[in-house]
Amino acid sequence: MPTKRKGKQTVKIDSPISIISTASIVGPKEGQGPLGIYYDMVIEDEMWGEKSWEKAESKLMKETLSKIINKSGKALDEINYILAGDLLNQCTASNFALREAGISFFGLYGACSTMAESASLGAMLINGGFADNVVCITSSHFCSAEKQFRFPLELGSQRPPTAQWTVIGSGGVMLSNQGIGPYITYVTTGKIVDLGVKDSNNMGAAMAPAAADTIVTHFKDSGLSPSDYDLIITGDLGSFGKELCEELVSKQGYDIKSNYADCGMMVYDSQKQDTHSGGSGCGCSAVTLAGYLYQEMKKGKYNNILFVGTGALLSSTSAQQGESIPGIAHAISIQNKFE
Structure with a gap:
């Protein structure tokens, strides 16, 4: 039986797996950055009308998923799986964002590698004949991440030069065995x-x-x-x-x-x-x-x-x-x- 594996850790996808739609929603700071014109939506503030930063992050993912689906032209029942994850404990941003989607769900945790991880698994699911259409999506939020991993924002802690700023945003793609690429x-x-x-x-x-x-x-x-x-x-x-x-x-x-x-x-x-x-x-x-x-x-x-x-x-x-x-x-x- 021919193998798809190439070397120790690599798989060659031997049938066309196309990215047929994408969507991204970001926070105000991200929208002011060099890539601002490429995002589908820039929200006005970090809370986005919600009562907590965590709820705002779930809303980011929920709305991003809606845009991915609408832009794909696919019906909900044509999507076989959602692969999603985030930084919050037990991937709560994803769980609560997608609980009403009614689509088979794999929750993933790869920290900031989750977008590549979900796309990797999505491509292999389709290439293996287990799915036709898969959504791969993730999110993060500066305020919720700082509170969980480092210090509450209210402390005004000094950040060293090596520190990075957690992006407020959600992005995702739909992969399909149909489409014209990429x-x-x-x-x-x-x-x-x-x-x-x-x-x-x-x-x-x-x-x-x-x-x-x-x-x-x-x-x-x-x-x-x-x-x-x-x-x-x-x-x-x-x-x-x-x-x-x-x-x-x-x-x-x-x-x-x-x-x-x-x-x-x-x-x-x-x-x-x-x-x-x-x-x-x-x-x-x-x-x-x-x-x-x-x-x-x-x-x-x-x-x-x-x-x-x-x-x-x-x-x-x-x-x-x-x-x-x-x-x-x-x-x-x-x-x-x-x-």
């Missing part, structure tokens, strides 16, 4: 990498080793090289993590500097917006993929992208116990032509 062609599933970083205000350093490991593994497994991609983009390493990732990949014999970018450094204007090292959160890579990357691929600016979601697998409990921060990264190849 197509997901490779999936490289990451493994947990932990080099002992314990500073929750330096997640870029915690995630960078995992990102580098997945990128290098993808090249080794697939036989592709950095020059095969118009863009290699990580989820949210920020300025410090991006530099470290470049160095780690270079040590393995691959030069990615000329076509490498990071979503965390693209969402905000580093000169005008005080976000220190850049953006983070599940929503960071999700809104960048659903907005900027998807639209620029449709225009032909990019034809081949390696999208690498990065996640810091910490919790408030593990941090209080003095544990280190494990990292994870998942990669998908997205191409305008299916070969």
Whole structure:
């Protein structure tokens, strides 16, 4: 029986799996950033008419899902699965956002790698013949994330230069075995990498080793090289993590500097917006993929992208116990032509 596996951690998608619709909704700070024109909607304030930041985050995902479905032209009963996750305890933002959807649901936790994780699994579900249409979606919220992982905003705590700003936003895609692309062609599933970083205000350093490991593994497994991609983009390493990732990949014999970018450094204007090292959160890579990357691929600016979601697998409990921060990264190849 022919195998779809390529090397240790990579799967080649051997039938056309198309991204047929996307949607993204962001907060006011994100809307003022360089990618503001690419989002479907910018909300007026962080609460968005709700009684808590957590409820606002669920509303972000609920409304993003509605836009994805409406733009796809698919009926609800044509969608086989929703794959979703977020940063809140037990993925509560996703659970409450999607409880009325009436669609089979897989809740995922990959921290900020969840967009790439959900798209990876969605593509494999369809490629395996288990689904025709799958929605992959995630969200994050600066206020709820700060309260859970670091300090309540009311304390006015000083943030170090390595700290990142959790994106307020929800982004997602619908994958289908029909459509004209862009197509997901490779999936490289990451493994947990932990080099002992314990500073929750330096997640870029915690995630960078995992990102580098997945990128290098993808090249080794697939036989592709950095020059095969118009863009290699990580989820949210920020300025410090991006530099470290470049160095780690270079040590393995691959030069990615000329076509490498990071979503965390693209969402905000580093000169005008005080976000220190850049953006983070599940929503960071999700809104960048659903907005900027998807639209620029449709225009032909990019034809081949390696999208690498990065996640810091910490919790408030593990941090209080003095544990280190494990990292994870998942990669998908997205191409305008299916070969």
